[in-house]
Amino acid sequence: MEEIQAALNAHMDLMADLVGNLTVELRSGLKPAYENLMGFYHAINWKEPWLIGLISFHALLLILVILSRKNINFQMCLFLLALGGVHLAERLNHLLARNWRSFAGQNYFDPNGVFLSVLWSGPLLIIALVILVNMLFSLCYLIVKWKKTELKHRARAARKKDE
Numbered sequence: 001m002e003e004i005q006a007a008l009n010a011h012m013d014l015m016a017d018l019v020g021n022l023t024v025e026l027r028s029g030l031k032p033a034y035e036n037l038m039g040f041y042h043a044i045n046w047k048e049p050w051l052i053g054l055i056s057f058h059a060l061l062l063i064l065v066i067l068s069r070k071n072i073n074f075q076m077c078l079f080l081l082a083l084g085g086v087h088l089a090e091r092l093n094h095l096l097a098r099n100w101r102s103f104a105g106q107n108y109f110d111p112n113g114v115f116l117s118v119l120w121s122g123p124l125l126i127i128a129l130v131i132l133v134n135m136l137f138s139l140c141y142l143i144v145k146w147k148k149t150e151l152k153h154r155a156r157a158a159r160k161k162d163e
Contacts, residue, residue, distance in 0.1 A: 040118070050103045051119075058123040065127055069134050079135075082128040086121045089113065 044051070061078070068074050093116040097109035108115040 044108070045105055048105060054119060058127070062123075062127055062130070065130055065134075072135070072138055075131050075134060079128055079131040082124045082131070085124045086128075089116055089121045092116065092120065 046052075061082075065075070065078055068078070090113060093109050093113040096116070097107065097111075100107045100109055
């Protein structure tokens, strides 16, 4: 019995050390990510008209998605357009990298496409996720409605059979 107790205590000590090390690593691991995010944020001139237009486009698209949440066909078109925009992000990045002088104060369009991924693809993927969640809710509602109708039909058929 004492051996089991000793093994349990050793196991609990090991688990406590692992959890302690994990929390220390998480705390130190998030600080560089936060610093990189703040560096990214401060490197951008948010008053440039094209950036304001891009953010406004994403906001209006999100409002359109929310207002049209009952129209499933329109939502599917928006979903496909959003994913199509994400698909074309690489080509768009190359095009914008070649022509940045005509609309921007500095070249934001690196060869890896990080900037465009964050400010173009990221919001479009979030909007596509909102549409997908709405579709899942609509699908659940339709399944419940279909099952209720099926049960009502079975009840009517059973009543007719009894008569």
